[in-house]
Amino acid sequence: MGLLYSLPKRYHYKLQAATTDLSGGRASLVEKEAELPEGMNRELMPKHVAMIMDGNRRWARQRGLRTSAGHEAAVKSLRKMVKLCRQWVIQVVTVFAFSSENWIRPKMEVSFLLSLFERSFKSEMECYLRYGIRVPRDSSQLPTSLQKFINEVKETSKNNTRLQLIVAISYSDKYPLSHRTPSGDSRLGDVCGRRSSGVLVDVVEAGTLVWRWVFWKQQQRRPRGPRGKDER
Numbered sequence: 001m002g003l004l005y006s007l008p009k010r011y012h013y014k015l016q017a018a019t020t021d022l023s024g025g026r027a028s029l030v031e032k033e034a035e036l037p038e039g040m041n042r043e044l045m046p047k048h049v050a051m052i053m054d055g056n057r058r059w060a061r062q063r064g065l066r067t068s069a070g071h072e073a074a075v076k077s078l079r080k081m082v083k084l085c086r087q088w089v090i091q092v093v094t095v096f097a098f099s100s101e102n103w104i105r106p107k108m109e110v111s112f113l114l115s116l117f118e119r120s121f122k123s124e125m126e127c128y129l130r131y132g133i134r135v136p137r138d139s140s141q142l143p144t145s146l147q148k149f150i151n152e153v154k155e156t157s158k159n160n161t162r163l164q165l166i167v168a169i170s171y172s173d174k175y176p177l178s179h180r181t182p183s184g185d186s187r188l189g190d191v192c193g194r195r196s197s198g199v200l201v202d203v204v205e206a207g208t209l210v211w212r213w214v215f216w217k218q219q220q221r222r223p224r225g226p227r228g229k230d231e232r
């Protein structure tokens with residue numbers, strides 16, 4: 001499921017202050033700005049796009065595949081989405097990748113995901129150097145090697161300015177996020193009759209929304225039109 005939103009101006013500086021500023025200085029890596037699809041207006045494009053990386057298990061189940069295949073496929077989708085955002089000159093991309101609630105998933109799945117983070121950070125290093133990676137507020141729960149690697153990426157790419165990629169790992173709506181609204185702990189399980197991650201609800205309250213309720217993996221393929229019955 002993906003959620004696109006743009007934050008009102010007053011939130012931008014806080015968000016940017018909380019992230020690592022990264023860019024791609026290398027000419028060979030610079031992609032051209034892409035033409036926008038018909039009906040989309042460059043002036044109305046959001047500066048910040050947020051995505052929740054869920055739907056992976058459902059995607060795998062529907063194809064008779066293992067859960068891990070769904071997560072692997074999500075990483076490929078992420079790569080495409082980030083590339084597209086870059087071409088569309090979106091400045092910040094936030095991916096909600098692993099919530100604090102996800103720690104109680106089966107041990108095997110959790111360790112698979114942690115190794116997937118590490119593997120994909122490494123294999124996508126060149127690509128991520130153009131972007132920003134936000135270090136979790138409290139990374140003590142993450143394996144030391146992953147923490148170390150996140151810090152390395154942060155350091156290596158600190159002069160980048162083109163696009164910031166914020167990867168939220170072990171995020172929770174219980175943490176005092178920089179863009180939390182004054183209403184405090186406003187966890188909601190349901191927005192517009194649909195399930196949503198609590199942490200995004202704060203953003204939902206704060207921002208202008210463009211909703212696209214689609215399975216994460218299907219974003220590239222689904223033709224425009226009415227929502228499918230498998231969405232939630």
Ligand SMILES: CC(C)=CCC/C(C)=C/CC/C(C)=C/COP(=O)(O)OP(=O)(O)O
Nearest residue numbers: 053054055056057058071074097102117120
């Ligand atoms: C480097 C980088 C950002 C890597 C991303 C790794 C990754 C795929 C993270 C998502 C993990 C996750 C808990 C997804 C939720 O979908 P789900 O399992 O809840 O699926 P469901 O909604 O169908 O149950």
